[in-house]
Amino acid sequence: MLEYTDAPSESDAGTMPCPQCGHGLPLNAPRCENCGWIREGGLQTAEGKASDAVAVLLSVVPGLGHVYKGYQFLGFVFVVGALFAVLLGALAATATAGFGLFLIPIYWFAVMFHVYAIDDRVTPGANDVGEEY
Numbered sequence: 488m489l490e491y492t493d494a495p496s497e498s499d500a501g502t503m504p505c506p507q508c509g510h511g512l513p514l515n516a517p518r519c520e521n522c523g524w525i526r527e528g529g530l531q532t533a534e535g536k537a538s539d540a541v542a543v544l545l546s547v548v549p550g551l552g553h554v555y556k557g558y559q560f561l562g563f564v565f566v567v568g569a570l571f572a573v574l575l576g577a578l579a580a581t582a583t584a585g586f587g588l589f590l591i592p593i594y595w596f597a598v599m600f601h602v603y604a605i606d607d608r609v610t611p612g613a614n615d616v617g618e619e620y
């Protein structure tokens with residue numbers, strides 16, 4: 488159990504069961520230290536936790552969503568890949584009477600799907616942890 492020393496001590500006035508494991512948590516607790524449940528859209532800012540939706544939106548520019556999730560190198564690869572996809576699509580299009588253009592949206596969807604599927608690597612407090620969790 489964690490004690491929040493700076494919080495007022497009337498703890499039973501503000502407790503809630505963890506929705507995942509039933510563990511008693513302080514009301515509005517951002518997460519459960521028992522099972523690892525994390526409140527979504529909670530009081531805590533999304534800082535330190537990449538959102539899948541945002542990452543997918545950012546993937547309008549392929550690779551940007553990956554960078555957002557902490558995969559800088561992958562993001563770079565996908566940006567370069569996008570250039571190739573457009574280039575290949577255009578080349579293929581001339582050879583296949585336009586069918587090659589399908590490569591481009593397919594690539595986009597693949598990138599978006601991938602960025603949605605991967606875990607985010609944005610770790611809170613990776614750079615100097617001032618406070619204990």
Ligand SMILES: [Zn+2]
Nearest residue numbers: 505508519522
């Ligand atoms: Zn829990």
